[in-house]
Amino acid sequence: MSRRTSFLFFSTLLFVGLFVFVSAENKNITAKSGQDITLTCRAPNNNNIIVLEWSRADLGEKYVLVFRDERFYPDHQHPSFKNRVDLQDRQMKDGDVSLILKDVTTNDTGTYECRVVQAETKRRKSSVLDVDPISIINLRVDPPGQTGGDTEDGGKEDGPVGLIVSLSLSAVLLVSAVVGFLIYRKHEQQQSQDSHQPPVEFQPV
Template identity: 80%
Template sequence: MEVTGNKNITAESGQDITLTCRAPNNNNIIVLEWSRADLGEKYVLVFRDERFYPEQQHPSFKNRVDLQDRQMKNGDVSLILKNVTINDTGTYECRVVQRGTKRRKRAVLDGKPISIIHLHVDPPGQTGGGTEDGSVGLIVGLIVPAVLLVASVFGFVIYRKHKQQQSQDSYQPPVELQPV
């Protein structure tokens, strides 16, 4: 089997994402394995002989993964990963054994993956540019100088008027213009 997908996906922490994988030939799938190399002997998801094997699943994926189509119609063995965190960042591989193909042993499979997905999960509020925290900071960063500028201009205008008023009040005409 050839690798049919080698994708890069970026997600934001808290999202649900789908890692796509499609087995060729629409043969019945006997074994499905989603793995990540850094998990050691445990898997993201193992399906064999028409049932899931939670005991072979890495604890961080318990109750957070499911198949997009549990019947795996048309070879669709895509994985839904719920509520992703930055700890889910990694390279995911999808492998299958189908009825009528040679079965190999690893813990489960030894063949080449049919899909490789490089997932990068950003911390909350990091994707899409403007975040709530970032926009609050930006707004405060722009409003404070603007308020200070307006206050300075207003203060200067009042000061000038006051100074002008003082000079008019204290104005004494020259002696020759004063009435006698």
């Protein structure tokens, strides 16, 4: 393996590790039926937010919440969320566009996506934002009677399973990075030795 190949291999491992950790905005939350919960989402900078959409894939053309041009659009909201959702901060200071979902039921189970368009971003006039979500939250609501540990968002996380998966992923990435670095160093040393080795002199027969 050449020096260039070793460097590219090591760089790829680091890129994969960074990509996984950047994508950590995908959260799993479990809530109890009847709770009020907060689905957290924060815009990447403090520019004015001109469009905010909270959506769920199984709602068809309706939304959980829509905010455009400095006002809410209840006509675009799915009936099951009317008078049950609000923003944690209506001023959306520091890019906080977290959603409060009140009195949850098992029907609220699903994957929620948060999308924003900010002042400097060019956008098309369409009913659906053509931007990637900045937060994806998988919500599961347990039926009445089930218990579990609460999270800071008012729900509970998926227990030790989520922690084990996160730790296992971190360990794999760490081991991969270390192995890649050792391979890179080994080839660096080998090439260094080869460059200092004196040429072989051929003796006449």
